[in-house]
Amino acid sequence: MLIKLCSPEKKNPKSRKKKNDTNSIISTSNKKSSKENPDKYRNSSKHFQTPILPIYSVASNLTFLGGDRLIEVNYLIFLLTMAISSITIFGVLGNIMSGLLYLSPTNVFVRIAKRRSTEEFESIPYISKLLNAYFWVYYGFIKPNSVVVATVNVFGAAVEIVFLTIFLLFAPPRMKVRTAILVIVLDVAFPGATILLTHFLLDGDKRIDVAGLWCVIFSMIAYASPLSAMKTVVALKSVEYMPFLLSFIFFLNGGVWTVYAILAKDLFVGIPNGSGFLLGTAQLILYFIYWKPKSSRQASDGLEDQQIISEALISNPSQGKSEH
Numbered sequence: 001m002l003i004k005l006c007s008p009e010k011k012n013p014k015s016r017k018k019k020n021d022t023n024s025i026i027s028t029s030n031k032k033s034s035k036e037n038p039d040k041y042r043n044s045s046k047h048f049q050t051p052i053l054p055i056y057s058v059a060s061n062l063t064f065l066g067g068d069r070l071i072e073v074n075y076l077i078f079l080l081t082m083a084i085s086s087i088t089i090f091g092v093l094g095n096i097m098s099g100l101l102y103l104s105p106t107n108v109f110v111r112i113a114k115r116r117s118t119e120e121f122e123s124i125p126y127i128s129k130l131l132n133a134y135f136w137v138y139y140g141f142i143k144p145n146s147v148v149v150a151t152v153n154v155f156g157a158a159v160e161i162v163f164l165t166i167f168l169l170f171a172p173p174r175m176k177v178r179t180a181i182l183v184i185v186l187d188v189a190f191p192g193a194t195i196l197l198t199h200f201l202l203d204g205d206k207r208i209d210v211a212g213l214w215c216v217i218f219s220m221i222a223y224a225s226p227l228s229a230m231k232t233v234v235a236l237k238s239v240e241y242m243p244f245l246l247s248f249i250f251f252l253n254g255g256v257w258t259v260y261a262i263l264a265k266d267l268f269v270g271i272p273n274g275s276g277f278l279l280g281t282a283q284l285i286l287y288f289i290y291w292k293p294k295s296s297r298q299a300s301d302g303l304e305d306q307q308i309i310s311e312a313l314i315s316n317p318s319q320g321k322s323e324h
Helices: 013-036 038-042 054-058 060-065 067-103 106-115 124-142 147-170 173-201 204-222 224-236 244-264 267-290 296-315 318-323
Strands: none
Touching: 067 147, 067 244, 106 147, 124 147, 124 173, 124 204, 147 173, 173 204, 204 224, 204 267, 224 267, 244 267
């Protein structure tokens, strides 16, 4: 706005009309140029420079506002970008932690393959883990922006299928028949029918909610394993059957996915993993209460079998009490 320093003139209606017409032309041209070249006005905000993202196109029609309003828009986009980055980071960390948990019984099945016998081990924990993984894969694919939930459970389902195949190969005849029936019913027929009915009879948010509810139910059932291990530790007053590393990974897994659920505002991910985080914390507390130092030789001899015995007790928790 220009201020003319001169002596006052007489008011002339024609000159005022001419000035108003000129101002309106300038204003119109400024608005047009701001729409044609928004980058010019976008760069005028020097305090909040954000990377150009697809999100930016949503707010590009606001860039002609300029000034403080433009800074506010850029700041909101910056916060949204940071939130999305945090969700991705915790999703990837959750994939790593869950992958380690899925792989934790590997030495059990190496032992089964070497001895060509399933010994005292049960197949129920692995059947339930496979069932749980199926529903999380489905949930992760149908809910928008939840691919990280699906990816780790695709991996987990593949791992459990390998474990169950090894179990079926080396199980005694009666156990083999029983395990095969459970796999067909619980890992093929039931999830297949449930997912098909959910997918074709429901749509939108209802479909997502029902799938999420199934995930919560089977995840909570899966937590019977750490509860059994904790019960054994208290009964025997020994952490011999609850390996520290496994408990620590269980604790981290629950914590990472709980933070992910909070950032993504996903209640179905938050409920079971929040419970897992609390159980993991309780396991670590029990470990430090009942831990007793061993000699180096005893520690080296017992370390290899710790996870194996733990898996056996998870399958049949009463065995530990009878042995002692």
